[in-house]
Amino acid sequence: MKTHRYEVVVVGAGGAGLMAALQASRRAATAVLSKLYPIRSHTGAAQGGIGAALGNLEEDSPEWHTYDTVKGSDYLGDQDAIEFMCHEAVETVYELEHMGLPFSRTPDGRIAQRRFGGHTNNITGKPVQRACYAADRTGHMILQTLYQQCIKRNVTFFDEFQVLDLIVVNGAAAGVVAIELATGELHVFHAKAVIFATGGYGRMWEITSNAYAYTGDGIAVALRRGIPAEDLEFFQFHPTGIYKLGILITEGVRGEGGVLINDLGERFMERYAPHVKDLASRDVVSRAMYIEMREGRGIGGQRYLYLDVRPETVNKYAAIDGRTNPDGSPYQVTADDIMAKLPEIIDFCRTYMGVDPVTEPMPVQPTAHYAMGGIPTNIRTEVVIDEQNTVMPGLYAAGETACVSVHGANRLGTNSLVDIIVFGRHAGINAAEFARGASFQPLPSDAADFARQQLDRLLNSKGKERPIEIANEMKHTMFDLVGVFRTEESMQQALEKIRELKERYAYIQLHDHGKIFNTELLTAWELGNLLDLAEVTTVSALARKESRGAHSREDYPERDDEHWLKHTLAWLDEDGVRLGYKPVVITKYEPKERVY
Amino acid sequence: MQVTVKILRYNPEKDEKQHYESYQVEADPTDRVLDLLEKIKGYQDGTLAFRRSCAHGICGSCAMRINGRNRLACKTLVQDLNTTKITVEPLLGLRVIKDLVVDMEIFFEHYRAVKPYFVNDEPPPEKERLQSPEERERFDDTTKCILCGACTTSCPSFWANRNYLGPAAIVAAHRFIFDSRDRAAAERLKILSDHFGVYHCHTIYNCTDACPRGIQVTKAIGEVKKAIMTGSLD
Amino acid sequence: MSLDGSVGLQWLRYRGGGTMLAWLLHRLTGLGIVLFVGTHVIAAFFLQQLGSDLAITITAIYESWAFQVIVYFCVIYHVINGLRIIILDLWPQLLEYQHEAIWLQWFIIIPIYGLSIFVLIQHGLIGG
């Protein structure tokens, strides 16, 4: 076992982790640990854009962005944090540009922007061009740019080190324990401040846009150390995943004028969101799609619909909507425009479905996409551990793994990239500053024991259960029973299943008992994380007897501000999940009904 | 349908040499090769090691040799291979750690050697630096790179001599050399005109054929050579 | 085996396609020409100076029609492929069409080479 000592340890090297590392390493001795090579992180998969009210193409303001986000969150987002993020967004996007990020450009050379669901001009209510983009690989460019800057600044990386445990001493974070994949050895990283930026946990669902690595490690590790998880019942289902595969088709497609079509050839979103139609927020669109499919209007009666971005369709509906270019001329696209703005999407469709979006509509279905909930933090990205927002000294979280909460019950497209950049940056600054003023906690002699125990239990388990079967059953259960629509009954059933799976998990069988690159062992460990989070998600969702944002219950179809305008906190104890609640921060915007 | 997947395996804790092992798998024509590997790992042999994350060709983890050519396992469908016999081998020219997992350190070392980051020390404007769509277009192709390594490890010049910086590093340099906002083109061109730079490239083109992102790698290298020759970055 | 990263002969199994073959042939034909022309010139030198038997044999082999079939391939292939390389180096934007360029060059090489060896063999067998 090796021990390392750094003032700040960043866990995760996606957008949030790298941004934190860039800031922290300027101020304190910093190490970045990541289970993947940094450039393999899931931030690279983000397509459509990063929201910031630059107003490069039409009038816009951070206030509008704030309001849209609050509304998008179904009023569950903390308004102080949202306001902070939306104002910071502008400056941070410029900062990214100054780091060399190759944004697409407007004819006069400025950062190009496009429409995205839920982002509106607050006066007219019409969609506004707020998403700054680099073709349809915005996340890829953010990840690459940040990694490049880290190379420039000589940031210390420990690539392919998977963090298994958080060391807590005297109620403060004192470091992490990680396994080096290439050798199987455990390493202890002694630190004054730890930043978690480990991404989401969408691999819990069957159809998902998320990477294999999205197994909620950060949240699960924190849960095992007595830190609660906030708002896990809110998990976003993106309307347009490739049928069966779940691979994401960016909302940018609809931003560029694509429309959703049912079996009758109707543009059904007209009925559900008369103002913004296909650009309503994601929870609204996903629900509408489910209803269409349930009522038999899926294509050929199947569980998918069409997303149509053929130039003739786009032009037809643009004319009906009276959509215009900034100069007032009618909005018209050609096949070449589509190819230039959405090259990746076209490539996905051709590769995986043999469908060419320029000449054929794409078969899509809602796909599990984004965790609104996570490790609870305050606006300074410090992790808080109870209803009174008590801070755990030295522990920070940012990105998808954290819940500030800026996304509340439903995240708007483009806001996650804003989140990781803005709060990643602040996590880096705050952690480094904390570290400079703090001293190292003494390291316990058995620092790596808990991690080792967890691995040994898996290695020595004597059962016959296959991890992949447990995983498949979990995914299936969660997608069917705790998916877009939920009921008391379905979730109760899910909970029983999850508990059964957890029991079976104790009897899994591993073939690989080696040390070097034992990915079977780590996948099994990750499955344990997912099972824990599945339980917490289901219990939190069962308790919340209302429909809000991404959490929509058929037995409680209305939002209930009187009883449920509050954040869930869930602890995972020996004997199951314990729930608590804390209030939502409301500053300017009183909750009102949400219509699009 | 039934396919046979033959994998070049190596477990450093047991084996002295690499050897092939074959597995029978039930597959759909639209299955990705990655799906087959997952099935083999999940149901037949848990010791199989390979890297993967995104499963849709965007993270660059799963580059390997499939039926004799470098590809991404998650972007290769069974039906694309036109056969039911699939051979999977690790990338060539890098040290094998285990099974299909190779040590990418040399690859990233070469990447870091070309200053793959934006350099411009002039004080930035308050807002964005301006860049016309045409100037942006100039280097668009090479911004797509996901550093999967398929190109460099398909290059006979790299196989011959692993000091050759390789196509991926040159692609990374190209992305900045032709960015109108960047100011370090001359330094990068100097590095690339040195002994292990672009002149090790004999336009063999395996790299371009292997690139899962469809980047015109050889063309990018050619443009760098031409820029060294003419001093012009247009 | 590539346990340490060295490639050995494994590369022969890489399915590189026509472009890799084009390079391989360019390399082999280039080396071939060096070898043939080198020995030929040196043999000519010794022939001229000493009239040595070995030099005579070498020259005879070199000038035999069978050997010339090989030399011709080397020269014609190397020249035309070399010109292709030079053209693409000057206009790198054409490198997108490398596959097409290589097809095109075979369409030039095959008739020229075919014609020359036809004449060559004819002369060799019938005697010119």
Add this chain to the structure above:
Amino acid sequence: MLLRSRQVPQLGWNLEYIMWIFMRISGLAMAFLGATGMALAFLMGARTQMDLPTLMRWSFFPNPNHVVNSNIPDVTQGWANGFWQVMEILIISFAATHGFNGVRMVIEDYIDHSLWRPFLRGVLFALWLFSLLVAIYVILAS
């Protein structure tokens, strides 16, 4: 918006760069000289007098030895003048330099930075010089 023209200052010369350019220039030059030789041979009656292989062999290396088999009268004198000697010396110098540098490139592809490199370079240089001198001698002496 128009693209601004961007320039970088001339980088220093180095062997790889010089040789890369030389390989292209010499290739072009050889092709040009070869074509010239062939054209002139045609003008001098080769079309009717000489077979194709001899013609080609001859136009790349216009050594009188290469023409003796042909049926052109007084060939040795006709082609043994100064012009053809210059042509041939040019071609052979290009070819020898191009060829030996090619061999160097191939070898250096396979060897690392080590003591072998200067050694092999020395050997190749000597061979190059030797063959060049021999070739010129053969031309002038015949």
